[in-house]
Structures are given as structure tokens and as C-alpha cells.
Amino acid sequence: MDIGPILSTLRRHKITAMLLIVEMALTCAIVCNAVFLISQRLERMHIPSGVAEHQLVMVQVANIGIQPDAKARTQADLDALRRIPGVKQATLASQVPFTNSSSNTSIRLTPTQKLATVNATQYMGEDLIDTLGAQLIAGRRFRADEYLDYDAVVHNLDLVRNHTPSVIITKALAERLWPGESGLGKQFYFAGVGVRVVGVVKALIRPSLSLGDAAAHWSMVFPMRMSSDNANRYLLRTDPKDRDRVMAAAGKVLRQLDPNRIVLAKKTLDQLRADFFRNDRAMTATLLGVIVALLTVTALGIIGLASFWVAQRRRTIGVRRALGATRAHILRYFQTENFLLASIGIALGMVLAWGINLFLMQHYELPHLPWTYLPIGALALWLIGQLAVLGPALRASRVPPVVATRSV
Amino acid sequence: MLSYYLQLAWRSLRRYKTLTVLMVLAIAVGIGTSMTTLTVLHVLSGDPIPAKSGKLFRVRINTFPDDRFQPTDKTPDNLTRRDATALLGDARGDHQAVMSAGSGVLITPQGEPMRAQARYTTADFFPMFNVPMRYGRAWNGQADTAHARVAVISSQLNDLLFGDQSGVGKTLQFGDASLRIVGVLGSWDMNPRFYDLSNGEYGDSEQVFVPLSTALDLHLGTSGTMNCWGNAKDAHDLDAPCIWLQYWVELDSPAKVAAYQRYLHNYMALQQQAGRFRHPAQVRLQNVMQWLDYKGVVPADVRMQVWLAFGFLMICLLNTVGLLLAKFLRRGGEIGVRRALGASRRDVFMQYLIESLVIGMVGGLLGLVLAYAGVALVRQQPTEYAAFVHMDLGILLMTLLLALVASLVAGLLPAWRAMQIQPARALKAY
DSSP states (O other): OOOHHHHHHHHHTHHHHHHHHHHHHHHHHHHHHHHHHHHHHHHHHTOOOSSOGGGEEEEEEEOSSOOTTHHHHHHHHHHHHHHSTTEEEEEEESOOTTSSOOOEEEEBSSTTOSSOSEEEEEEEOTTHHHHHTOOEEEEOOOOGGGOEEHHHHHHOTHHHHSSOOEEEEEHHHHHHHSTTSOOTTOEEEETTEEEEEEEEESOOOOSOOTTOGGGTTOEEEEOEEOOTTTOOEEEEEEOGGGHHHHHHHHHHHHHHHOTTOEEEEEEEHHHHHHHHTHHHHHHHHHHHHHHHHHHHHHHHHHHHHHHHHHHHTHHHHHHHHHTTOOHHHHHHHHHHHHHHHHHHHHHHHHHHHHHHHHHHHHHSSOOOOOGGGHHHHHHHHHHHHHHHHHHHHHHHHTOOGGGGGSOO | OHHHHHHHHHHHHHHTHHHHHHHHHHHHHHHHHHHHHHHHHHHHTSOSSTTTTTTEEEEEEOOOOGGGOOTTSOOOSSEEHHHHHHHHHHOOSSEEEEEEEEEEEEEOTTSOEEEEEEEEEOTTHHHHTTOOEEEEOOOOHHHHHTTOOEEEEOHHHHHHHHTTSOOTTSEEEETTEEEEEEEEEOSOOOSSOTTOGGGOSSSOOOSEEEEHHHHHHTTOOEESOOEEOSOOSSTTSTTOSEEEEEEEEEOOSHHHHHHHHHHHHHHHHHHHHTTSOOSOOOEEEEEHHHHHHHTTOSOHHHHHHHHHHHHHHHHHHHHHHHHHHHHHHHTHHHHHHHHHTTOOHHHHHHHHHHHHHHHHHHHHHHHHHHHHHHHHHHHHSSOTTGGGOOOOHHHHHHHHHHHHHHHHHHHHHHHHHHHTOOHHHHHHHO
């Protein structure tokens, strides 16, 4: 189609055309960035945890005061929990993924190194790796004789100082400490104590991501037994369909064993993950809302302006029709006009999108906008433009040729 | 004249109903979203203690040993117990308090155990933060030194335990500890909880307040960030290499602030001389608003939402400008007639500007309704601060002002173009 006449018409409506172009450019730019932000959030919300999320239940309790027989009580708790039908494994964990509460320590590769190499989180609890369902990819599990009571170690560090305890770490941490090596058999140090890596798990997410997503999988597991004095999160592994029943039963069992204890939280790991990322979810919903609202407002703007142009050019359309233009010609005229305006808007919008991204990068922790997001905005704008202009264009195509003969 | 223009505007708006509705809606939605996000920002960046925020200072010093010190690291938020005790002993401020968060279990009259949030602190906490008392009074400095077995409880806890009677003089069983209640707080809502942001930035005030010395004696459970280097049997020991205590000081004049800065530098110099560390002294003294800003209490998401909303408002305005322009120019004939009959350009300009303003004000009022709905929606969100977001008079007035300015800006160009229509040409085409 010859775009010459369209251009010469637009030149007569410079300001209105320009406004429409700027509006579409802004919409395109914001939509590109909003889609990018959504993808970032989704990626974060789906970060792998390395544990059997759908099979885990956490029950967190609080006890009154200090218990002299904490160790025996904990054993009784665990025995009772393991007797609940459907419970495959149960342990008392020092910390649990997606709870935001964690114990972390700085690791050094040599005992004399001044500044720490990395900060990693420490998981403890009997049979924790199997209860969590973390996947061992190298080395071995802890032997039963390697386990120590956490309380005993805290009160007498010589228990660990002299015999290099074992540790199991994640692949990500091994890769960070010894790039390119498995890490198996290596030693590292923290708080003056040396430990040796006996196993590597594929992944195990830290309970808190406050140190950034890059450090998300820097985790260690120690062969320590916790007691109700120093830990309060029971972890139960069960079949996904049994989770609700097991969770209710576990709460009841724990209250029966000690009526003065409070069950602070009973949650599946799926719920914990959902809670953990609730802000990201809320933001994703907001961004989606913004995209829909933007496209709607822009579409309404296009409809409004196109309707006016159609009304304004009724006589011209009539003349064209009288001179032999078909309805399809007229329809295509307005569609092409919108396509042209949208294209200019999109071109401008891409530049603007880049600019907005640079601004966001400066103020928020955001990577560069990958160019693959630009076509999304372009497509959205072309589509919205064509849909919006269809109504007015159809109305234009129905203008009868006889209009040409009337003076309006 | 004004009423005539208003009448004209009304007639014109009624003539193009769909278009009018479109423009009003665009402005309303733009204003509604902008004001919703601004309300959240306004509430979150508000001053929790306006009467005193400039006089209350968070004290931070870096007493890490040299092998833990990195000049590029931030100065830690908390102090070791040894440093906090030394600063408290010197008492160089008008008021000063050291504190930690904690929690414990108590038994309700119904026999149900319940977890209570606690704050372990020193006597000045109450006068320093303007804490109102409903019954009794807070403990004094002597109680701190005597490790007195006393507690102050919140109004809500008092009502739960003792109904509408005062709990002063009664015993509070908090975990293993028996504490005599000496005071009951009045209504005291500090949001954000600026004095300790590490246990949730927003929420109700603590239910139990206990002297720090007493809490340490009784080994009551603490919570919050505990950062240790080296080994300690108990991280709460006086000489434990652990930072975990918050320290606040009240300084009533700029001269006192400067003097306190000097005092802290002297203190650090003394520590260097004593051989604790050799690294340069890091001393930070921040008032409440500086502290909140430093801790980034306003979530990044909220700021981003404000940017998004204003981008959206701009698009809505561009939309309105385009529609107004098309509409006004279409009425070229009418304008020509008015001009030919003697209306000046100024008259035409005013007429169309007022028409834009009418659209803007209707849009603004509708936007206000939408903003109320938006705030209600924000309050449904599962965020910590949701419950504290509310509209106030300032925001209400700002909404209307924004609508006025927005419609003025939107109407300016179309009215300008309308006024420049040549009567002769317009009439000829008519």
C-alpha cells in the first residue's frame, strides 16, 4: 500500500500524531521493563531448594524456661513423632529452609588466613540430609559415631578441636572454595576449628537469602544432635498426601508430651516457600496489573483519536470511495496509519526502555535488560494498536460514497 | 464569566459523553494509582517519633579485632556487652539506653501457654522514647544496678492477665522467672520500630519489658542478630566477643552531639591504646531519620511502585491531551463563530482550559475514591506494613492538587491550539 497519502495526512495532524507516538513509546518502554521485572521475580520465586519440598512438614515449638533434661525430652519427642502413621523420617533441625532464621559463619581455607573466604550457613540435626531429602552426589553420609551433642560441643570445644570433624557441603560451596574440584577430602576452618569435607550434596538452600541470590546455596551440614534447649524446629518427612494429617497429629503429640509448650508454627515446606516469597508475589501481581492497565489506557486513547480522525475525514473518505476506493482500501488505510504510528512509537519506546532499565539498574539490583524483551513490548503495542483501530476503521469503511456529494 | 464557561463546559462534555467518560476515567485511574503508591511511601517514610527524632541517636562503633576488620565493610549495628556497659557507665548523653529483644512463654489465666515478645533494656528507655504509662511507673536506674526482679508490661497484656484492673504490684510469671510488675504501658505504637529493626520493622510493641541486668541474670531468651568471633561459652557474657546490643543516646543540642562524637572517638582511641585493635576508629552517630534511611526501611519495591504509577499517570495524561486536542480542534467552526462574534483569544483559551479543569476535577474526585480502594487493597497484601497504611488529610489534599495540576497541564496545549484558530478560515470551512 502506498503510504504517501497517509504521511501527508499525518503531517497535517502533527501534534496529535506525535502525542499518540509518545504515548505508545512510553507504554512500550514500561511494558518491556515490567515484563522483565516479572521474569526476574518469577526466577527468584522458583529458585531450587535441593530438598524434597513437597514431602516436608515443619513444626516449631517454644518451651517454658530452661529444661534440665532437654536431651531425654527431645528423644521422647522424636520417638513419638516417628510413631505417627505416615511419618518416614523426623528430626530436630537447627534451621529450616525459607524461614529467614539462620546461623552463619565465616570460612577460611587456612587456619592463619586473615580475611574470611566466604560466609556460609550451618545446618545441624541428626540425619538431617536424609530427612530433608538433599541429594548426595559425592562422598558419604555421616556415620552414627560421628554425631556429637551440640550442647556438649558448645561447652567443651576440645571435643571438636582435636579430631577434625566431618562436614557435608553443597556443590555450590565446594565450587566457590575450590573451583573445578569436587572438594571431597579437603579441609577448611572456622572459629579456629578445622573440618574435613566427607560428602557433597547437589543443593541445599540457605534459610535466608539476605546475602544475595548468588550465595543462596552456600550451605554446610554438621553431624550434630540438637536438643530442645538449642533448637525448636521439628522436621517431618512424609508422603505429600499425608502432610496435613501428619502436621495436625504432630502438633497434638508435641502438646501432649508437654502441655506447657507452645506450637508456634505448623507449616509444610510448600507453605514456607510461599510465605518466603510473598513480597515477590505481590509485586508480580502489581506489575501484571500495571501492564494490563497501561495497555487498556493506550488502547482507549487510540480508539478515541482514531474515532475523531474518522469523523473528521468523512468527506475525504467519501470522495475516495466515489473515486473507486473499495471498503477494504479504506479499512487498510486506517490500519496502515496505525501501524506506522505504532512502529515509530515502538522504535522510540525501545530506546526509552533501555534508558529506564539503566535508571533501574542504578537504583535497584537489576541486571541489564536482555534484548529479547524488546520484541515483547513491540508485539504488544502492534497488537493493541491494530485491535483498537479496528472499530473506527470499520466505521470508516462503511462511509458511503454519496457523502462526497454533500457539503457537510 | 466563570459560570458561563462552566455551563459551556458542561454542555460540551455532555455532547461527547463517551469521550468525556474516557478522559475522566483515564485521569481517575492515573491519579488513583499514583496516590495509592504515594500513600504507602508517605506512611513508610514517616517519622515514628516526630517530637524527638532529631535528638535521638543510634550509636555504632566498630570494635572488631583487626582480623575481622575490613575498611569497606559497614560499621556493625550493634555493640558488645563490654562496650555497651562502658558507654552506659560514662552516661555522657542526656539519656541513654542499651537494649536487646527477647521472648518468653507465659501462662494465660485460662491455663494456655503463650509466647510474649520482650525487650530487655535500661531505665532511660522509657523517658527517652516518650513511653506513656497507664499504671505505675517504669523502673529506675537503681533497679538496673540492683538487678531487680521487676517488669513493665503492655496495656494489652495487662488486660489479658488482669482484666480491667491494674497489674501493678502483682507477679508476672515469665518463663522460669517471677517478676514484680511495676508499671503498665499506655498505648504506645512505634511503627516502624526504629529502636530495633532486626525483629521485624513493623508490628505491635513488646509485651514485656525487663531490666537487661535482670534478664541476663535469669538467662531469659534473647532474639535478634548475634554476631560472634572467637569462642564464647555464653555469648551474653560480659567479655564475650559478640555484638548483639542496641545502644541509643539522647542529645538535646548540636553542641552536645559534637561533644558526644568527640567522646566516642576518645573511647575508641583508648581501646586502641589498650591493644584491642589497631584499625582506624569507625564511629557512627545517626539520628532516627538518618538511621531509618540507612537501614532502608522503605522497601525498594515501594519506591519502584511509585515510579511505575507516575509513569502510568503520564501516559494517562498524554492520552487526555490527545483526546482534548482532537475534540477542541474538531470544534474549529464553533470557535470561529465565537471569535467572529467578538470573543478574544483569551476568552477562547479560558473557556477550553476550564473545560479541561472540570474534567480534571471530576477525574480527581473519582481518583480519590480509587485511591481509597487502592489503599484498602494494599492493606490486604501480606506485607509487614500493610496494617499501618492509611490515608490522611495531607494525602487527600495532595490528590486534589495533583488532579488540578494534571488537568491544567493536560488542558494547556489543546486550549492554546484552540485559541489560535483563525476565525476566517474556520468559518470558510464550516
